[in-house]
Amino acid sequence: MVRFKVNGKERSFDGDPEMPLLWYLRDVASLPGTKFGCGQALCGACTVHQNGSAIRSCTTPMSEVGGSEITTIEGIPAMHPVQKAWMEIRVPQCGYCQTGQIMQAISLLKENKNPSDQDIDTAMSGNICRCGTYQRIRAAIHQAAKETA
Amino acid sequence: MKLIENVSLMAATNAASKTGARVAGAEAGRRRFLQGVLASGVFVLSARFIPGTFLAEGEQNPSSLEAGLWMSIAPDGMVTIIAHRSEMGCGSRTALPLIVADELDADWSKVIIKQAIGDPKYGDQDTDGSHSVRSSFDLMRQVGATGRVMLISAAAERWKVPAKECSTEPHFVVHGASGRKVGYGEIAAEAAKRPVPNNGNVPVPLKKRSQWRYIGKETNSLFDLRDIVTGKAVFGMDATMPGMVFASVEHPPVLGQKVKSHDDQAALKVPGVKKTIVIETFKPPHQFQPLGGVAVIADNTYAAFKGRKSLKIEWDESPHSSYNSAAYRKTLEETSRKPCKVVRNVGDVDAAFAKGAAGGGKIIEAEYYAPHLAHVSMEPPVAVAEYKNGKVIAFAPTQNPQAVQETIASVLGIKKEDVTCHVTLLGGGFGRKSKPDQVAEAAVLSKQLGKPVKVVWSREDDIHFDFFHSVAAMYMKAAVGADGRPTAWLQRTVYPPINSTFDASARYADDEMGLGWNNLPFDIPNHRAENGPADYHVRIGWLRSVANIYHAFAIHSFADELAKAADKDSVQYLLDLIGPSRTVPLQYKEEEADEKQRYPLDTARLRRVVEIAAEKSGWGKKPMGKGRGMGIAAHRSFLTYVATVVEVEVDAKGQVHIPGVWTALDAGTVISPDNVRNQFEGAASFGTSLALFGEITATNGVIDQNNFDTYQLARMNRAPKNVDVTIVESDSPPAGVGEPGVPPFAPALYNAVFAATGKRVRELPLAKTKLV
Ligand code: FES
Ligand code: FES
Numbered sequence: 001m002v003r004f005k006v007n008g009k010e011r012s013f014d015g016d017p018e019m020p021l022l023w024y025l026r027d028v029a030s031l032p033g034t035k036f037g038c039g040q041a042l043c044g045a046c047t048v049h050q051n052g053s054a055i056r057s058c059t060t061p062m063s064e065v066g067g068s069e070i071t072t073i074e075g076i077p078a079m080h081p082v083q084k085a086w087m088e089i090r091v092p093q094c095g096y097c098q099t100g101q102i103m104q105a106i107s108l109l110k111e112n113k114n115p116s117d118q119d120i121d122t123a124m125s126g127n128i129c130r131c132g133t134y135q136r137i138r139a140a141i142h143q144a145a146k147e148t149a
Numbered sequence: 150m151k152l153i154e155n156v157s158l159m160a161a162t163n164a165a166s167k168t169g170a171r172v173a174g175a176e177a178g179r180r181r182f183l184q185g186v187l188a189s190g191v192f193v194l195s196a197r198f199i200p201g202t203f204l205a206e207g208e209q210n211p212s213s214l215e216a217g218l219w220m221s222i223a224p225d226g227m228v229t230i231i232a233h234r235s236e237m238g239c240g241s242r243t244a245l246p247l248i249v250a251d252e253l254d255a256d257w258s259k260v261i262i263k264q265a266i267g268d269p270k271y272g273d274q275d276t277d278g279s280h281s282v283r284s285s286f287d288l289m290r291q292v293g294a295t296g297r298v299m300l301i302s303a304a305a306e307r308w309k310v311p312a313k314e315c316s317t318e319p320h321f322v323v324h325g326a327s328g329r330k331v332g333y334g335e336i337a338a339e340a341a342k343r344p345v346p347n348n349g350n351v352p353v354p355l356k357k358r359s360q361w362r363y364i365g366k367e368t369n370s371l372f373d374l375r376d377i378v379t380g381k382a383v384f385g386m387d388a389t390m391p392g393m394v395f396a397s398v399e400h401p402p403v404l405g406q407k408v409k410s411h412d413d414q415a416a417l418k419v420p421g422v423k424k425t426i427v428i429e430t431f432k433p434p435h436q437f438q439p440l441g442g443v444a445v446i447a448d449n450t451y452a453a454f455k456g457r458k459s460l461k462i463e464w465d466e467s468p469h470s471s472y473n474s475a476a477y478r479k480t481l482e483e484t485s486r487k488p489c490k491v492v493r494n495v496g497d498v499d500a501a502f503a504k505g506a507a508g509g510g511k512i513i514e515a516e517y518y519a520p521h522l523a524h525v526s527m528e529p530p531v532a533v534a535e536y537k538n539g540k541v542i543a544f545a546p547t548q549n550p551q552a553v554q555e556t557i558a559s560v561l562g563i564k565k566e567d568v569t570c571h572v573t574l575l576g577g578g579f580g581r582k583s584k585p586d587q588v589a590e591a592a593v594l595s596k597q598l599g600k601p602v603k604v605v606w607s608r609e610d611d612i613h614f615d616f617f618h619s620v621a622a623m624y625m626k627a628a629v630g631a632d633g634r635p636t637a638w639l640q641r642t643v644y645p646p647i648n649s650t651f652d653a654s655a656r657y658a659d660d661e662m663g664l665g666w667n668n669l670p671f672d673i674p675n676h677r678a679e680n681g682p683a684d685y686h687v688r689i690g691w692l693r694s695v696a697n698i699y700h701a702f703a704i705h706s707f708a709d710e711l712a713k714a715a716d717k718d719s720v721q722y723l724l725d726l727i728g729p730s731r732t733v734p735l736q737y738k739e740e741e742a743d744e745k746q747r748y749p750l751d752t753a754r755l756r757r758v759v760e761i762a763a764e765k766s767g768w769g770k771k772p773m774g775k776g777r778g779m780g781i782a783a784h785r786s787f788l789t790y791v792a793t794v795v796e797v798e799v800d801a802k803g804q805v806h807i808p809g810v811w812t813a814l815d816a817g818t819v820i821s822p823d824n825v826r827n828q829f830e831g832a833a834s835f836g837t838s839l840a841l842f843g844e845i846t847a848t849n850g851v852i853d854q855n856n857f858d859t860y861q862l863a864r865m866n867r868a869p870k871n872v873d874v875t876i877v878e879s880d881s882p883p884a885g886v887g888e889p890g891v892p893p894f895a896p897a898l899y900n901a902v903f904a905a906t907g908k909r910v911r912e913l914p915l916a917k918t919k920l921v
Binding site: 015016018019020023026027028030032033034035036037038039040042043045072073074076078079083086087090091092093094095096097098099102117120121122124125126127128129130131132133134135136137138 | 448455
């Protein structure tokens with residue numbers, strides 16, 4: 001039995017300890033804002049926060065979740081400055097990758113209040129956007145940084 | 150187009166009008182649409198304007214103005230507009246209702262968009278070929294304008310004034326002379342009783358362009374924007390049905406293989422796995438039928454994935470087990486070196502070639518190659534379906550809900566009217582999600598299990614079992630005069646056609662010819678375009694901009710080669726090739742009459758985008774240091790004119806960086822300019838992925854790539870740093886925007902690499918060639 005918190009709520013899980021957090025969130029906890037894109041930590045669609053830092057939930061087994069605090073997009077109080085910037089710059093196309101991008105960006109801005117283009121590229125290159133919204137993502141992160149500064 | 154007997158309407162629709170992703174088909178579809186649907190749409194519209202007569206299911210308020218199919222107004226003023234096209238990131242779901250709202254003079258903040266289920270009453274719903282706006286623009290305007298006329302008429306009646314004294318401001322009818330005004334919600338019930346203007350048969354007057362409030366405005370944004378950034382948007386991956394189980398399917402590794410035997414003992418021991426079910430392999434042609442294989446049914450997605458790993462399956466033989474990409478390439482190239490089927494002929498290239506290098510000119514030849522590509526939309530194929538009492542309800546991220554109906558009906562032997570397809574948001578589509586094989590899998594499994602089933606494809610499934618973009622070989626030959634201009638231009642293209650998906654014997658391209666091959670817009674006296682035969686060994690399908698990708702790659706690489714051979718500036722040479730402003734005479738098919746009339750190939754528009762892109766990029770003015778260079782290409786596709794300049798920097802390791810891209814486009818009338826820019830920014834990224842990395846290969850019929858490690862995409866650090874998009878202001882009818890940004894990108898990039906390094910690379914992707 002693993003105990004942990006998701007978006008501030010106490011949870012426990014006694015199923016297959018190998019189950020990735022991603023599928024727990026989606027199929028068990030009914031929190032579908034976290035997306036499946038690759039299952040191999042290659043695309044970032046499944047990004048959530050574990051104790052405040054971005055992780056790939058698709059390769060984080062439930063056995064490693066015990067005692068930690070998980071935050072998903074559903075747990076981000078809207079409108080976070082990053083979400084606001086995303087809307088103002090009109091970043092999304094299909095939108096599927098964007099919750100992962102936003103979770104990654106929030107975590108980046110927590111660690112680096114004023115990231116350079118280079119910092120952003122480094123932090124965000126694990127997150128694929130097949131629709132190709134990268135330049136808007138970069139602009140939105142700069143804008144959110146300004147707003148929170 | 151030869152249609153296959155006894156294959157349902159699905160094949161007809163697809164083979165006839167979708168394979169070419171609608172350069173041709175779109176217009177054919179469009180005409181049918183306007184006759185069929187405007188006729189039926191407005192007829193239904195008229196019927197449904199009588200309240201209570203034809204209320205849609207679940208709508209109880211008989212006093213709301215029921216514009217039936219397309220829109221309704223509730224007493225509280227909320228306007229519901231139907232989106233009959235899918236949203237996969239191109240903005241159709243927002244754009245079409247915006248057009249209705251504009252002509253209705255509605256307040257956009259009081260508009261709700263309702264996604265249509267699949268139903269032929271909406272006409273063609275296939276969201277492909279960059280044609281949603283261009284095929285529905287006129288109709289959407291009519292829908293909105295009809296509603297507005299009826300609202301005005303009702304208010305005039307109430308006020309006992311002539312209707313022509315009344316007008317509208319957003320969401321109100323106003324009578325200027327007396328200063329009276331009434332809200333749309335308040336007058337809706339009375340409006341519903343007004344006769345439909347002109348019985349719905351004759352177009353009602355439309356707004357002037359200058360009166361548009363939404364069409365063409367910078368402020369437009371996606372209807373679903375807020376839901377997307379807050380994680381509330383519902384994609385196919387997020388669809389659920391009560392009591393559903395999860396399924397993951399081990400497909401035959403080689404196309405057409407059948408399960409000989411399987412052992413599921415170990416799989417059944419995996420926690421959460423309930424059972425396995427064999428899905429029958431399709432009988433050719435494969436169309437959109439399930440591939441076959443063994444499905445693992447489980448309590449959750451992970452258990453189904455995990456169970457699959459312990460399956461032991463023996464597969465039988467398939468004629469496609471001999472498919473090896475390296476050998477196949479040789480076959481394509483050999484075919485391309487010999488005369489093939491002529492698809493366009495101007496003058497006499499042979500005579501010109503026979504003259505050879507006479508008079509100081511030369512003969513230039515080149516061969517180009519482009520491999521298979523996979524779509525890899527961020528959301529892999531997924532669907533939920535329930536079979537119950539001979540009927541199916543499905544929720545799917547599909548570009549084509551009617552194809553879902555047709556495919557499931559034909560696979561299960563039920564009527565297509567008995568298949569209800571709800572369309573979710575799509576996490577990308579790019580053409581893959583016009584093909585609903587995974588939805589059919591869910592329906593087949595549900596029928597066997599007696600409960601709803603969610604089928605989830607892994608990324609590996611998605612890459613292994615795509616409907617691949619075709620592999621292609623192109624042969625080019627030109628005779629150039631002493632002035633460097635070509636006097637003759639021969640182009641030959643060979644690839645397994647999309648039609649092989651619908652007709653296993655198809656070996657020649659069809660609608661693909663209209664995708665940048667039989668319409669070369671260059672001013673050359675002798676020109677011949679040919680197409681050679683090829684056999685398919687994997688499922689071939691259309692992928693964002695389709696055959697334009699390899700056609701544009703060959704044509705615009707070759708044009709640049711000629712420019713460099715003549716020692717001319719590439720932009721100037723390209724403008725010379727395009728030649729004077731004129732309409733290029735093309736042969737249109739019968740169903741392309743509308744295209745011929747409304748969208749003639751106008752070289753002035755092509756020249757203009759070239760000039761703008763060159764100017765914005767600082768072409769010829771910016772100093773290019775070592776390892777830096779610019780390239781250009783200009784290509785018209787989906788009736789939109791696009792020129793793209795790419796700047797590259799090739800570093801000491803030979804890695805290509807893209808500091809800047811400048812694209813100019815003329816897509817006629819655009820609905821949401823900012824979204825259009827987003828599409829073209831995205832096209833540059835899509836273009837980067839295919840130009841630098843994209844390659845699918847097969848060994849003994851099995852696809853070699855697995856996930857984003859072996860099938861790489863442009864990430865933020867490799868995508869163009871800055872993409873500058875210029876939209877040419879135009880009153881012309883709307884053209885496509887989702888796809889046309891892609892074709893010129895790869896040749897512009899390769900031409901830039903040549904400028905930067907002196908290396909002429911003639912095959913995609915660039916990663917295969919060492920640049921230093
Ligand atoms: S789904 Fe986790 S990184 Fe792709
Ligand atoms: S917006 Fe579609 S994948 Fe990023």
